[in-house]
Each structure stands twice: as structure tokens, then as C-alpha cells.
Amino acid sequence: MxxxxxKSEPDTWGWHDQVSKxxxxxxxxxxxxxxARNHMRAMKAGDRGFFYHSQKEKAVVGVVEVIEESxxxxxxxxxxxxxxxxxxxxxxxxxxxLEMVKNEPRLSEMVLVKSSRLSxxxxxxxxxxxxxxxxxxxxx
Numbered sequence: 001m002x003x004x005x006x007k008s009e010p011d012t013w014g015w016h017d018q019v020s021k022x023x024x025x026x027x028x029x030x031x032x033x034x035x036a037r038n039h040m041r042a043m044k045a046g047d048r049g050f051f052y053h054s055q056k057e058k059a060v061v062g063v064v065e066v067i068e069e070s071x072x073x074x075x076x077x078x079x080x081x082x083x084x085x086x087x088x089x090x091x092x093x094x095x096x097x098l099e100m101v102k103n104e105p106r107l108s109e110m111v112l113v114k115s116s117r118l119s120x121x122x123x124x125x126x127x128x129x130x131x132x133x134x135x136x137x138x139x140x
Contacts, residue, residue: 093136
């Protein structure tokens with residue numbers, strides 16, 4: 001299993017929107033960055049990810065699972081752009097803010113710290129465990 005982080009503006013698509021889709025999940029569409037697209041192309045069904053609210057909140061607020069692997073993004077006819085389908089698994093007990101991540105030495109090399117603008121990014125196994133610990137959830 002691999003781990004990821006999906007960033008979204010909560011006013012556009014927030015955690016509550018993701019949860020409302022239930023087991024059917026929702027396309028993670030609209031990504032127009034090659035690096036983020038390539039990350040989605042590497043995802044496998046069953047991979048887990050953090051759902052991250054960007055802009056004002058800047059915090060990990062939930063855990064999602066990839067339920068459908070990379071396919072054509074339905075919001076465009078341009079074959080360059082793909083998406084995956086994710087479903088909400090659980091909220092975090094304590095939101096983990098960007099400031100908390102930056103202040104945690106064990107997360108100093110995390111992509112969120114080094115390249116915080118990237119909308120879809122990998123998370124290493126050790127980083128996943130640290131953020132789960134900070135969020136008060138099990139890293140399952």
C-alpha cells in the first residue's frame with residue numbers, strides 16, 4: 001500500500017462533501033499539474049491518503065482510500081489529464097495543521113513542507129505514521 005495527500009479548498013470541495021459521497025466515492029478531478037497527475041497514475045486501489053483542507057485551514061482533516069485507479073478525467077476531453085476515485089474512510093480526531101507539520105522534526109522532508117503547493121503528493125510510510133499519531137488515529 002502507498003500513501004498520499006490530496007489537497008482541496010474546503011469552500012470548493014471539503015471533507016463534508018467527500019463524506020457525503022459514501023462508498024461510491026468521487027472523482028478527484030480537475031488536476032492540471034503533470035507531477036500531481038503522475039502521482040495519480042501511480043496509485044493503486046486500496047492506497048490511503050490524507051484529505052487536506054488548503055487555504056485558511058491548512059490541515060489534514062480526514063483519511064480517504066483510492067477505490068478506482070487512474071482514468072480519463074471526466075471534466076475534460078484532453079487525454080493528458082487523469083483522475084482517481086476516492087472515498088472517505090474516517091475523520092481525524094485532531095486536525096493536523098501545516099504549522100504542526102512544519103514544527104515536527106520527523107516531517108522535515110515531507111513533500112507538504114518542501115513543495116506545499118502540489119495538490120496531490122506522496123507521503124512516506126514513516127510520515128503517515130507520524131501524522132496519524134498527531135491526528136489521534138490508528139495508521140491502518
